[in-house]
Amino acid sequence: MAARDDSAANTPGLWQVAVGDELLEGRTADTNSRRVQLALGGGVRARGIVVVPDRAEAVAAGLDGSRPGELVVITGGLGSTPDDLTREMVAAWAGVPLTTDARLQAELEARGRARGIADVAWAKRQAQMPAGLEPLTNRVGSAPALVGPLRDRTVVMLPGVPAELEGLLPDVVAWLRRRGVVPPPAPARLWRTAQRAELALVRSCEPVRERYPDLDWSWWLTRWGVDVRIAAAPAAPPPALARLDAAAAELEQRIGATTFARAPEELNVVVQEALLARGATLAVAESCTAGLLGAAVTEAAGSSEVFLGGVICYADAVKRDQLGVPEDLLYKRGAVSEAVARALAAGCRERCGSTHALAITGIAGPGGGSAEKPVGTTWIALATPAALFARCHRFPSNRSHNRRLAVATALDVLRRALVAPAGREPWLSEDTWARSEGG
Ligand code: ATP
Ligand code: MG
Numbered sequence: 009m010a011a012r013d014d015s016a017a018n019t020p021g022l023w024q025v026a027v028g029d030e031l032l033e034g035r036t037a038d039t040n041s042r043r044v045q046l047a048l049g050g051g052v053r054a055r056g057i058v059v060v061p062d063r064a065e066a067v068a069a070g071l072d073g074s075r076p077g078e079l080v081v082i083t084g085g086l087g088s089t090p091d092d093l094t095r096e097m098v099a100a101w102a103g104v105p106l107t108t109d110a111r112l113q114a115e116l117e118a119r120g121r122a123r124g125i126a127d128v129a130w131a132k133r134q135a136q137m138p139a140g141l142e143p144l145t146n147r148v149g150s151a152p153a154l155v156g157p158l159r160d161r162t163v164v165m166l167p168g169v170p171a172e173l174e175g176l177l178p179d180v181v182a183w184l185r186r187r188g189v190v191p192p193p194a195p196a197r198l199w200r201t202a203q204r205a206e207l208a209l210v211r212s213c214e215p216v217r218e219r220y221p222d223l224d225w226s227w228w229l230t231r232w233g234v235d236v237r238i239a240a241a242p243a244a245p246p247p248a249l250a251r252l253d254a255a256a257a258e259l260e261q262r263i264g265a266t267t268f269a270r271a272p273e274e275l276n277v278v279v280q281e282a283l284l285a286r287g288a289t290l291a292v293a294e295s296c297t298a299g300l301l302g303a304a305v306t307e308a309a310g311s312s313e314v315f316l317g318g319v320i321c322y323a324d325a326v327k328r329d330q331l332g333v334p335e336d337l338l339y340k341r342g343a344v345s346e347a348v349a350r351a352l353a354a355g356c357r358e359r360c361g362s363t364h365a366l367a368i369t370g371i372a373g374p375g376g377g378s379a380e381k382p383v384g385t386t387w388i389a390l391a392t393p394a395a396l397f398a399r400c401h402r403f404p405s406n407r408s409h410n411r412r413l414a415v416a417t418a419l420d421v422l423r424r425a426l427v428a429p430a431g432r433e434p435w436l437s438e439d440t441w442a443r444s445e446g447g
Contacts, residue, residue: 019242020189022052023074023161026059027067027084027094028168040083040166040173047177048184049193050224050239052079067097076160079189084168086151088130095154098165099138102158107139108132116150141165144183148175155183162189194224195249196239197256200269202232202420203436205404209234212262220255222248232275232416236263266436268423276308279419282426283314283364290422291360292318293331293352295343295369296386301415316362321352327369331355342381344369349387349398357391364425365391366418372407386414390421390434397425399435 024044030036041057058073060066062085074080085094099106113135120128134151137143141163143152149172154165164180166173184190201209210227213236217225224239238259240252260267268275283290292301298320305315319330324343327333332355333348341347352367370386377383382402389398401417403410425434 019051019053019191021055021075021078022048023055023078023080024057025067025070025073025080025082026057027062027070027082027097028059029061031059031084032061039170040168041081043170043174043177044081044083044166047181048190049181050196050237051190051193051242062091062093064093064097064100067094068101071098071101074161078161079164079184080158080161081164081166083166083173086134086154086165086167088133088150092133094165095136095138098158098163102138102140102163104139104158106136109135109137109143112143112152115145119150137165138163144176144179146172146176148172152176153180155180162187191242194239194242195244195252196224196237197252197259198270198272199236199259199263199267200230200232200273200275201234201236201263201266202268202275202416204233204266206234209236209263209266213259216255216258216262219258220251223252223255231412232268232420233266268420274308275416275419275423276304279305279423279426280308280311280314282423284310286426288364288426289314289316289362291316291356291362291365293327293356293365293367294318294320295322295327295352295367296372297368297370297411297414297418298322300411301366301368301418304415304419316360318356318360318365327352331359344371344381344385344387346387346389346398346400349389350391350396353389353391353398354396363393364422366422367391368414368418370401370403370410370414372410372414374407384410386410386417388414388418388421390418390425392425394430397421397434 024041026038026041031038038059045054056073058070060070082094082098085092095106113131116131116134117128120131137154138158140158141154141156143154146152149167149169151167153176156163166176206227206229226237228235238255240248268278294301302318305311321327321331324338327338328335331352333351337347337351349367349369352369353365356367357365367389368386371377371381371383373383384403386401386403387398388401403413421434428434
């Protein structure tokens with residue numbers, strides 16, 4: 009349990025209860041609580057998150073941690089199987105009966121029959137709710153969100169399945185805003201950065217933060233790098249907004265160069281848009297990432313407009329036979345070398361017929377490192393119509409994270425090349441990972 013006391017703040021407190029044995033035992037990470045917080049957009053003071061097992065007394069104890077006036081969000085256990093008991097547990101905690109929403113039941117039954125499901129008995133359970141709450145329709149799955157007042161709190165119950173929760177959140181947030189439970193989003197600025205370790209980025213922000221301690225500062229790790237957000241108080245007066253703008257301008261000077269988006273946009277989408285805008289296409293040659301880069305690119309809908317394909321060239325023979333890397337380069341320089349990275353990118357661009365090609369060849373670990381090429385050593389090369397770039401990175405982490413860093417770095421390098429004037433080096437002025445102090 010993580011709790012923070014913010015009783016002095018006049019924004020509503022948020023108390024979250026994540027229900028599920030699998031969360032408590034570490035089989036599943038609690039990503040839902042984070043999504044709830046992001047959706048609420050800083051309009052609340054997160055006061056605590058409790059993860060509890062699927063047992064009535066544990067759920068009640070978790071709910072007891074909330075205070076009157078707070079927003080209480082409970083996730084998980086809203087399915088129709090016998091182990092899904094959150095409705096009953098919340099009703100018992102609030103001292104109210106369960107009621108059945110007949111219209112919702114009929115709607116769920118009709119939806120089930122339309123999908124060819126003969127036995128729609130589950131619909132009855134999913135139409136039940138603690139008296140006083142109302143349902144919000146779930147378009148992804150069946151269990152609705154349940155919202156309303158209970159015990160002087162505003163209670164929100166959400167299904168555990170992340171895709172369902174995500175689908176419901178916009179409606180839940182709109183409902184909370186309509187009732188004034190949650191203020192309009194706080195004025196805020198966001199920088200989504202890649203290629204720098206968290207500590208290094210935080211240090212870059214530090215002088216600005218010292219001048220603007222009145223703003224709300226946050227940093228968090230993402231799959232691409234680190235996000236930085238500064239926010240004024242919700243409904244801040246004009247002078248506070250002017251300070252937000254001033255701080256943003258100063259921060260832009262310090263971290264703008266490593267920023268790929270200033271809105272909640274993903275790096276793969278930004279890259280896709282940059283390729284599309286220039287009529288460019290991409291192919292990939294992946295050794296140590298073995299398809300992760302191609303997968304990341306094609307996660308973005310519409311990727312077929314810009315992505316041609318590539319080669320998973322794990323073995324030297326594939327680098328040689330499929331991408332034309334000369335045998336002697338592989339032999340003399342090694343597969344993880346500048347010469348091979350360049351040859352991979354050039355060969356990939358030529359054989360796939362793309363305008364741009366990225367190549368990744370590195371030592372992800374844990375084995376395979378040497379004094380000269382320690383684990384994390386990764387060459388990334390980019391072939392463009394105008395030039396061939398290559399850079400050695402020394403990623404500081406374990407196998408899976410090093411591979412993810414390689415993907416994020418390659419995409420960011422491509423982005424920088426696309427937005428930079430022709431021929432200019434797309435790299436940062438230095439490999440920031442080599443000197444990164446953790447983070
Ligand atoms: P279902 O109808 O599938 O039973 P449910 O509302 O009852 O949905 P759970 O049974 O608690 O939800 O969980 C369903 C799935 O969602 C499980 O795979 C679970 O691991 C996942 N899940 C539940 N809570 C969380 C959470 N806080 N973060 C991420 N995943 C979660
Ligand atoms: Mg369930």
